[in-house]
Amino acid sequence: MLEKNDTAEALYDVLRRNGFVRCDIAACNCGSWHARHGWPERFAEFKDALQEAGGELTGVTALGALQALIAERDKLREAAEYAAHQLEKARIWGGMDWHYNPLHPMNYRPALERLRDAVRA
Numbered sequence: 001m002l003e004k005n006d007t008a009e010a011l012y013d014v015l016r017r018n019g020f021v022r023c024d025i026a027a028c029n030c031g032s033w034h035a036r037h038g039w040p041e042r043f044a045e046f047k048d049a050l051q052e053a054g055g056e057l058t059g060v061t062a063l064g065a066l067q068a069l070i071a072e073r074d075k076l077r078e079a080a081e082y083a084a085h086q087l088e089k090a091r092i093w094g095g096m097d098w099h100y101n102p103l104h105p106m107n108y109r110p111a112l113e114r115l116r117d118a119v120r121a
């Protein structure tokens with residue numbers, strides 16, 4: 001009898017190590033085991049997508065890698081919006097059509113520098 005319990009305990013341990021949990025869902029009440037809703041597989045899927053998008057997972061958590069990608073996106077977006085704004089300022093309606101003034105270095109240089117900084121980072 002003792003041997004049978006040891007085997008059952010060893011098998012429960014296999015289930016636990018593979019992400020299964022005892023059913024504690026009152027509505028289910030099956031008394032059996034459930035996989036954790038596929039969370040490990042979903043998380044692996046998420047990490048793969050993160051790496052494909054350029055996320056660096058070495059030495060950081062997946063959340064840290066995602067936050068770094070979001071910060072990079074925000075910096076690129078901010079630089080692109082600033083450059084677009086500077087270009088828009090050079091466009092003037094002349095009554096019949098648009099005229100495009102040359103960009104003054106005061107507007108041109110900071111836009112270019114922001115774009116280059118954002119792309120290099």
Ligand SMILES: [Zn+2]
Nearest residue numbers: 023028029030
């Ligand atoms: Zn259940």
